[in-house]
Amino acid sequence: MSATDKAPIIIKRKKIVVEAGHHGGAWKVAYADFVTAMMAFFMLMWLLNATTETQRKGLADYFSPTIPISRISGGGDGALSGSSTFDQETMAQSGTGGLDVPDSADGEMGLMADVEAGLTAMGGESMASDGIMRHIVTRVTDRGLIVEFTELPGRALFEAGTAVPTALTRQLAAVVSDVFGLASNSIEIGAHVSARPVVELGISHWDLSTARAHVMRHLLEGEGTDPNRVARVIGHADRTPAVAPNIDPSNNRVELILLRADL
Numbered sequence: 001m002s003a004t005d006k007a008p009i010i011i012k013r014k015k016i017v018v019e020a021g022h023h024g025g026a027w028k029v030a031y032a033d034f035v036t037a038m039m040a041f042f043m044l045m046w047l048l049n050a051t052t053e054t055q056r057k058g059l060a061d062y063f064s065p066t067i068p069i070s071r072i073s074g075g076g077d078g079a080l081s082g083s084s085t086f087d088q089e090t091m092a093q094s095g096t097g098g099l100d101v102p103d104s105a106d107g108e109m110g111l112m113a114d115v116e117a118g119l120t121a122m123g124g125e126s127m128a129s130d131g132i133m134r135h136i137v138t139r140v141t142d143r144g145l146i147v148e149f150t151e152l153p154g155r156a157l158f159e160a161g162t163a164v165p166t167a168l169t170r171q172l173a174a175v176v177s178d179v180f181g182l183a184s185n186s187i188e189i190g191a192h193v194s195a196r197p198v199v200e201l202g203i204s205h206w207d208l209s210t211a212r213a214h215v216m217r218h219l220l221e222g223e224g225t226d227p228n229r230v231a232r233v234i235g236h237a238d239r240t241p242a243v244a245p246n247i248d249p250s251n252n253r254v255e256l257i258l259l260r261a262d263l
Contacts, residue, residue: 098112144259151252163211177223186231194251195238
């Protein structure tokens with residue numbers, strides 16, 4: 001057979017088609033994140049609709065650190081590290097992270113936790129059904145436990161333009177006096193008013209807020225609070241509104257502060 005008669009060499013190249021395999025469940029993770037985000041969104045919308053402006057401010061203050069972080073604190077390893085906001089040994093916000101906290105400080109913060117919990121418990125079903133607890137906002141700062149009474153539309157704390165307390169304010173004072181009886185800390189009383197025209201009020205904002213603060217002091221003492229525990233009575237006028245505009249009735253409020261022992 002001659003060279004020209006040899007069979008031609010044929011090279012076959014096999015085309016390999018790689019089919020789409022299993023996605024490894026990545027889509028499930030993405031879907032779970034989406035569902036979680038939607039749940040958080042709807043919970044946020046519900047909270048915005050179910051709470052007052054003052055209560056929203058209290059929530060914001062609760063999650064905002066008000067105490068400097070200690071220079072030797074390494075911070076926390078979680079949102080609350082499984083601890084209460086009153087636990088100074090593990091909360092970096094307390095400014096004592098990494099330090100040995102005296103037993104007296106632990107006891108005081110624990111006592112304030114009991115007072116705050118007692119305030120909620122004292123509300124009871126009757127107060128909850130009447131919506132009275134909607135007027136109360138509590139928060140803990142570096143000064144102590146703050147209990148704030150806020151006026152809501154149609155439910156005033158004092159008669160308009162006066163320092164005459166309503167039945168609502170008397171009931172709130174009775175509840176707080178009972179709960180504050182769990183502690184012996186000093187108490188600061190402050191009152192704020194909305195920026196209504198002085199001509200309309202017939203009294204200055206300073207005089208009105210101071211008068212209301214003193215009325216609250218009398219109400220607490222009338223409910224059994226030791227007068228010697230009252231450290232300060234302050235009228236803040238309309239200088240520190242809680243919401244805008246400053247003429248909003250929610251700016252008519254009273255603050256009771258269960259002071260830390262070192263203040």
